Amino acid sequence: MTDDNSAQGPSDKQQPRKRIVVRRNGPYEPEPGIPIVDHLGVPIAAEAPMRLCRCGQSQTRPFCDDSHVARGFTDARDPRRAPDRLEVYAGQQAFVFDNRGTCAHSGFCTDRLTSVFRLGEQPFIAPSGARLDDLLNAVRRCPSGALGIGIGPKRDASLSDVSRPPQIEVSKDGPYRVTGDVELVDEDGAPITQNAGASQEHASLCRCGASLNKPFCSGMHWSVAFRDPVPDPMREPTLFEWAGGYPALLDMTRIFYSRYVPEDPLLGPLFAEMSPDHPERVAAWLSEVFGGPLFYTERYGGYRRMVSQHIGKEIRPEQRALWATYMVQSADDAGLPSDPEFRAAFVAYIEWGSRIAVENSGAGATPPPNMPVPRWWWVCNATPAARPSATASDAQAANEISVALPGPDEAVQFEQHIRPLFRPMDRSSMLFAFDLWNEADVARHCQQILARLKAGTMPCDGAWPAERVALFARWANGQNPPT
The missing domain is CATH 1.10.490.10 (Globins)
Incomplete structure (x- = not known):
């Protein structure tokens, strides 16, 4: 519940700012000494010199593999981007500042403090809708630096930002979240121009290649459905x-x-x-x-x-x-x-x-x-995949399995056609007996599984459609399970 205060904190001596070089039409190159972590906060090992993908096409993300060259990636800002305009919202306790041209649309403010940040309403921000500490937390959590706060009608960096060591977080399916007063410069060493009111302590940098406000994120990763590789679905999450x-x-x-x-x-x-x-x-x-x-x-x-x-x-x-x-x-x-x-x-x-x-x-x-x-x-x-959901939308999504049906003369393959039939919750519910994602296990028990599928007793939350049962039967009848 508690811990003491005897550990040494960071040195009070002023340290030179770390820098990230934004290569023209190319990757980001952080200086040595800026840690990189994933969205869980787990360090990502990297060799120097470090190059971070910026075009969104690298096969070694988050690191650059020069895909930007083959793609012809350009880092020009798009004229369709949201205008660089700082809005000031006065409240009883404080002034809140917002620049929609800087926003990365992470949703931290609108998801956590809906009484202040009101989607679809005017004005968008109502600073008097929450306590001052809640306003401060919301502003400081804004990963793009679009938000600011001040007791008077001027952004106060001491309130809007927090003191923390430099770090780059590779967010899930989204931008690089840079924190810790890191300076962004071009390859000639000139500072990258930021929008009005932008934080000097944190920013969100595009890594999908589609931002309208490069090098900063404009939220386009949502529109282009940018996705990181999916973790192994067979491994249970901690x-x-x-x-x-x-x-x-x-x-x-x-x-x-x-x-x-x-x-x-x-x-x-x-x-x-x-x-x-x-x-x-x-x-x-x-x-x-x-x-x-x-x-x-x-x-x-x-x-x-x-x-x-x-x-x-x-x-x-x-x-x-x-x-x-x-x-x-x-x-x-x-x-x-x-x-x-x-x-x-x-x-x-x-x-x-x-x-x-x-x-x-x-x-x-x-x-x-x-x-x-x-x-x-x-x-x-009792894991999240161990039971069917009682929520209609969740249950519908769980049953919407994308099934690749083979042609009449095409061989039925386990990994391509059979394994996708079984959801994580199906696998979890049967692990006491066998693994539905393991080809040898399923082949060994295929006739018993087929009998249960035909009887409608497997899976536990509803019978399969006839075409899925027929697909499994076609695969099962071609097996020679060991005795």
Whole structure:
């Protein structure tokens, strides 16, 4: 539940700004020392000199393979782009600034703070529709830098931006999200021109090749259906992945420690001396516990370090209960997945971990040393794919399987024609007996599977259409399963 403030923070000495060179009609070239992470916050290994794909066609994304040359990629800005116009919206507590010409349409503001950022309404922004801390969080979370905030009618960088080390996040199916006061320059070293009011601390750079506002993202990745390679569907996601990784968990812990802790008479004194990076520490712990990388162990010291922060705190049961309640509420506020399977696992750990913290913090407690960081998993194998959805739209989508039907004289292939018939939930429901995505397993049990398909007892949520049963039968009748 807590961690101390004794770790060394970043140096106060002014460091020169890191730079990203934007090659003319070519890739981005970050200077050495700018970490690259995926959308989960997991580092991506890269060799120097680093070149990041900008045309969207590389087969080694996010890295450049010179596809831009064959494609004839051009980085000219499109005259159809949204105009560079800074709008100022006055509210009771603050002024909010917005430039639609900078927006990357990530939806963070309109998804999380609908009382202020109102799609389809005029004015688009109503600054008086939320508390000041919620406004600040929304502005700071804007990955494009289109939003700003100020107490007066001028954007205040100290309020609009946060201090963080340089980093490039390769967002899922979207732009590069650059943070940490990184300077963008052309290949001659001249600064890249930004729109009015744009943040100097964070920006979104196009990587689909279709932006109207190159090198910045204009949201065109949605229109051109830009997609990253799909992860292996046979691998069950970890809770860390399902939650949205370190960025999502960090969003949650920042909300928790900024919104619920400071003014609470029970929790405030418990965290009065916490370090400024305490939310980062808790997010790193949860990332590791939920099956992600060893963020807490590598950055802060692992289980022994965490337990040492609870010894002697004498956390009271009512403090623990309130901590758990606010943490679950913060998960809602941050938009973490709300499906029953994830929340069952999430709440189970919050309850278990906080009760262990109370036990370890008691007078005279001697927690066992050298224990591993716990690794939490889905509760009783209740994964999101293990049951049919009761929501009509979800059920319809689950049943809309794209089936490639072979011609009358074409051989039926397992990978091409049969495996796509079985959804993740079908596979999960039968893993106790065999793997529906494994050709040898299905061949071995094909006659039993065919009998159940014909009887309509498999899958469990409804019989297959006759053409799918016939396709499987055609494949099954050509098998000679081992005895």
